[in-house]
Amino acid sequence: MSRIKSRNTSLELYVQKFLYNAGLRYRVNYKITGKPDIVFPAKKIAIFINGCFWHKHNCDNSVTPKTNREFWKKKLSVNVLRDRKVQNILKKEGWDVYRIWECELEKDEKKTLAKLINYIKKKN
Numbered sequence: 344m345s346r347i348k349s350r351n352t353s354l355e356l357y358v359q360k361f362l363y364n365a366g367l368r369y370r371v372n373y374k375i376t377g378k379p380d381i382v383f384p385a386k387k388i389a390i391f392i393n394g395c396f397w398h399k400h401n402c403d404n405s406v407t408p409k410t411n412r413e414f415w416k417k418k419l420s421v422n423v424l425r426d427r428k429v430q431n432i433l434k435k436e437g438w439d440v441y442r443i444w445e446c447e448l449e450k451d452e453k454k455t456l457a458k459l460i461n462y463i464k465k466k467n
Contacts, residue, residue: 352392352394354392354394354443354445354448355380355381355392357448358380358381358390358392358443358448358456358459359371359381361456362381362459362460362463365460367383367460367463369381369382369383369390370382370383370384375389375433375436375438376429376432376433376436377389377391377429377430377432377433379391379433379440380392383463383466386439386463386466387437387438387439387466388438388439388441388462388463388466389433389438389439389440389441390441390442390443390459391426391440391441391442391443392442392443392445393426393442393443393444393445394445395444395445395446396419397419397422398419398422398423398426398444399419399420399422399423400444400445400446402444402446403446404445404446404449407419439466441459441462443455443459
């Protein structure tokens with residue numbers, strides 16, 4: 344697990360590059376609750392790019408390992424609870440939270456990224 348990156352994953356870098364090429368300017372490593380992957384401070388939008396396994400998305404990518412099941416169930420459940428808590432805190436602070444799931448990008452990246460662009464541009 345020590346080799347698993349928490350920042351600058353390939354998905355994050357891909358979305359960042361897409362947004363930059365679309366002419367949108369954002370911040371990374373912005374210091375707010377939950378440490379979102381991408382932030383638009385002026386529009387108060389926090390974007391999280393989640394791996395389906397680590398955040399227990401309800402899809403085929405989110406499979407609990409067969410070994411050490413109790414450890415993984417506990418660990419992944421804590422991640423899900425933390426995600427909910429962070430989302431609630433950010434909403435109370437006036438932030439809009441947008442989540443992109445790994446499987447969405449794998450399935451139809453153009454549609455997923457188009458939805459993201461539309462979401463960002465609507466928030467003026």
